[in-house]
Amino acid sequence: MAWLKETLRQGRPANVAGARSRVIVDEAPWIAAGERLAAGEGSLLSLWGDTDTVNLAALEDESVGVLTLACPTGRFPSIGRLHAPAIRLERTIRDLCGLEPFPATDTRGWLDHGRWGVRQPLGRRDPATATGDAYAFRLAEGPPMHQIPVGPVHAGIIEPGHFRFTANGETVVRLEERLGYVHKGVDRLMAGASIDEAAKLAGRLSGDSTVAYAIAFAQAVEAALGLAPPPRAVWLRALMAELERIANHMGDIGAICNDASFSLMHAHCGILREEVLRASQVCFGHRLMMDCVVPGGVAVDLAKRGRTALRRLTTTIKRRFPELVELYDSTASLQNRTVTTGRLSAELAQQYGAGGFVGRASGRAFDARKLPGYPPYRELRFDMAVRDEGDVDARVWVRIAEVYQSVGLIEQILEGLHGGGLSASLSRQSAAADGREGLALVEGFRGDVLAWVRVAPDGTVARCHLRDPSWFQWPLLEAAIEGNIVADFPLCNKSFNCSYSGHDL
Amino acid sequence: MRKLLFQSLLLQLPLTERAPTPEEAQLAELAQNVGSAALSRLGRSLSIREVDAGSCNGCELEIHALSNAFYDVERFGLRFVASPRHADVLLVTGPVAKNMREALERTYAATPDPKWVVAAGDCAANCGVFAGSYACVGPVSSVIPVDLEIVGCPPSPTDLLKGLIALLAPSSLRKLS
Ligand code: SF4
Numbered sequence: 237m238a239w240l241k242e243t244l245r246q247g248r249p250a251n252v253a254g255a256r257s258r259v260i261v262d263e264a265p266w267i268a269a270g271e272r273l274a275a276g277e278g279s280l281l282s283l284w285g286d287t288d289t290v291n292l293a294a295l296e297d298e299s300v301g302v303l304t305l306a307c308p309t310g311r312f313p314s315i316g317r318l319h320a321p322a323i324r325l326e327r328t329i330r331d332l333c334g335l336e337p338f339p340a341t342d343t344r345g346w347l348d349h350g351r352w353g354v355r356q357p358l359g360r361r362d363p364a365t366a367t368g369d370a371y372a373f374r375l376a377e378g379p380p381m382h383q384i385p386v387g388p389v390h391a392g393i394i395e396p397g398h399f400r401f402t403a404n405g406e407t408v409v410r411l412e413e414r415l416g417y418v419h420k421g422v423d424r425l426m427a428g429a430s431i432d433e434a435a436k437l438a439g440r441l442s443g444d445s446t447v448a449y450a451i452a453f454a455q456a457v458e459a460a461l462g463l464a465p466p467p468r469a470v471w472l473r474a475l476m477a478e479l480e481r482i483a484n485h486m487g488d489i490g491a492i493c494n495d496a497s498f499s500l501m502h503a504h505c506g507i508l509r510e511e512v513l514r515a516s517q518v519c520f521g522h523r524l525m526m527d528c529v530v531p532g533g534v535a536v537d538l539a540k541r542g543r544t545a546l547r548r549l550t551t552t553i554k555r556r557f558p559e560l561v562e563l564y565d566s567t568a569s570l571q572n573r574t575v576t577t578g579r580l581s582a583e584l585a586q587q588y589g590a591g592g593f594v595g596r597a598s599g600r601a602f603d604a605r606k607l608p609g610y611p612p613y614r615e616l617r618f619d620m621a622v623r624d625e626g627d628v629d630a631r632v633w634v635r636i637a638e639v640y641q642s643v644g645l646i647e648q649i650l651e652g653l654h655g656g657g658l659s660a661s662l663s664r665q666s667a668a669a670d671g672r673e674g675l676a677l678v679e680g681f682r683g684d685v686l687a688w689v690r691v692a693p694d695g696t697v698a699r700c701h702l703r704d705p706s707w708f709q710w711p712l713l714e715a716a717i718e719g720n721i722v723a724d725f726p727l728c729n730k731s732f733n734c735s736y737s738g739h740d741l
Numbered sequence: 742m743r744k745l746l747f748q749s750l751l752l753q754l755p756l757t758e759r760a761p762t763p764e765e766a767q768l769a770e771l772a773q774n775v776g777s778a779a780l781s782r783l784g785r786s787l788s789i790r791e792v793d794a795g796s797c798n799g800c801e802l803e804i805h806a807l808s809n810a811f812y813d814v815e816r817f818g819l820r821f822v823a824s825p826r827h828a829d830v831l832l833v834t835g836p837v838a839k840n841m842r843e844a845l846e847r848t849y850a851a852t853p854d855p856k857w858v859v860a861a862g863d864c865a866a867n868c869g870v871f872a873g874s875y876a877c878v879g880p881v882s883s884v885i886p887v888d889l890e891i892v893g894c895p896p897s898p899t900d901l902l903k904g905l906i907a908l909l910a911p912s913s914l915r916k917l918s
Contacts, residue, residue, distance in 0.1 A: 421876035443799020
């Protein structure tokens with residue numbers, strides 16, 4: 237039997253309403269889970285700390301489950317020691333909650349740079365000086381090696397983070413990332429916030445995925461409270477999610493080409509992206525559709541002029557995008573930059589459970605809309621684009637295919653959109669003594685976004701954990717750049733386009 | 742490629758929109774904040790260095806959009822540059838994350854005088870939904886002097902353009918100051 241199902245069957249059920257797939261385990265099954273994940277059975281979905289517990293979410297086949305381990309001594313057996321994708325998450329647990337993984341694989345802080353004036357902001361909240369911690373980058377030694385420090389402020393209009401390259405001549409020998417610069421303390425802000433306030437925060441964890449986060453948070457709250465949003469709301473959410481996907485893919489395909497100095501694609505993709513944002517504005521009153529999805533349903537209905545705007549949009553994309561794809565495909569100088577550049581192996585993509593186009597361009601056929609799946613996607617037809625090459629080019633092609641699939645989805649949604657209400661009332665929530673909790677996995681443009689929420693008996697959020705797909709993609713960028721020239725880093729980086737804010741919390 | 746260029750040049754109407762007019766309130770705000778010496782230098786082309794001091798990246802998306810064919814920010818002589826040393830204006834977004842404070846201060850210090858700071862987005866102006874966090878210093882003005890705020894979550898490209906054009910309108914500014 238699959239280990240996750242078996243562990244869920246044998247563990248003690250968490251006695252919390254809504255926690256159907258969470259069990260409390262002892263150290264032995266906890267360590268066994270790490271071993272199974274390390275053996276490639278399933279993927280790690282997330283790892284986070286709560287009041288004196290650590291929680292591990294995993295996916296195996298179609299089952300998603302959470303294992304909870306109590307840590308009365310403030311320590312827990314390290315999963316990262318067995319399964320590397322957990323390392324940064326464990327460092328974060330130590331920074332935020334003060335729970336120590338043992339034996340520790342990496343004792344350096346991750347999100348905590350020693351600047352907050354407080355340690356363990358989700359735990360003991362010890363006051364501390366804010367003078368900044370020293371940070372020892374990993375060395376790559378030898379006579380011809382030199383280091384190139386980049387960031388946190390980068391040259392373009394992008395988010396901040398630090399990259400430490402060790403290069404041998406032009407070739408990158410090692411890249412080490414240091415992130416956490418845009419940590420805004422979202423987990424702490426969420427604790428005690430009303431559901432409405434928390435939904436706003438969730439929609440601002442990573443602005444480019446605001447719809448995906450709003451849906452994930454809403455689904456988690458709905459699972460906790462046992463609410464079902466009305467069908468029209470569910471379909472409108474999917475409509476927004478697909479608009480968001482197209483807008484981001486369009487912008488990034490152009491930007492990748494721009495990083496290969498092919499600005500014509502950038503200009504044309506920029507026009508199409510703008511068309512998507514303008515259609516979104518017409519349909520839902522906000523270009524990025526922030527705060528349009530709320531727990532219980534949606535906050536806005538599709539505007540009267542929305543249908544016409546969307547028909548125009550899909551027609552425009554279907555007419556103009558193929559020309560751009562053709563241009564991408566037939567420009568040798570561009571292909572010369574993207575093909576074989578920044579290759580990510582299928583093994584690593586699988587090991588890290590890489591979501592989105594990063595995983596799918598390296599053969600990992602996973603899409604949360606299909607599996608575990610959520611409404612309304614079971615009623616809609618779309619194909620998953622998967623390629624095996626794992627290079628910049630493959631990531632572009634996956635995104636090209638996804639643009640077409642999303643256009644098809646929008647057309648189907650317009651066809652089949654139900655009438656009816658927009659929102660289920662949140663007031664039905666019955667206050668369970670222990671509070672209630674819910675989990676959701678939603679496919680954003682970048683990959684699967686995980687949301688876990690515990691609602692307190694008074695209806696506020698007790699604890700919320702949001703896990704951006706970038707957590708498992710950032711480390712892979714370090715691997716993909718190895719052996720490439722330094723000058724190709726912007727191209728590789730853009731082809732991953734990981735979120736800093738979504739990761740930094 | 743030639744076909745596409747040809748079509749874009751000859752067969753399509755230009756997409757670029759007419760310039761928006763800056764708001765009176767923004768001009769007044771600038772007149773109040775910018776000293777007369779610095780004011781006399783405004784009104785020419787400006788080089789802008791964007792600094793994300795803790796944004797959710799939503800503001801960056803709309804700042805990017807300024808360069809698309811619809812808004813075409815460069816036609817106003819506004820140019821995004823890669824280094825603060827080449828910049829006249831720092832366009833700062835986000836509530837200032839404590840982990841970014843030093844980087845923002847250093848970027849400001851690296852920008853030659855005269856310089857102007859525009860705080861873009863609700864977060865930059867008042868921390869937005871992140872107000873009160875242990876991890877945020879505060880709005881941009883709590884770290885470096887701000888000359889102009891452009892609110893919105895995120896501000897639309899038109900809002901951003903209005904604000905930036907206000908920086909280029911010294912004659913109206915001088916009248917106001
Ligand atoms: S103002 Fe809004 S869009 Fe801009 S950084 Fe803040 S939350 Fe994000």
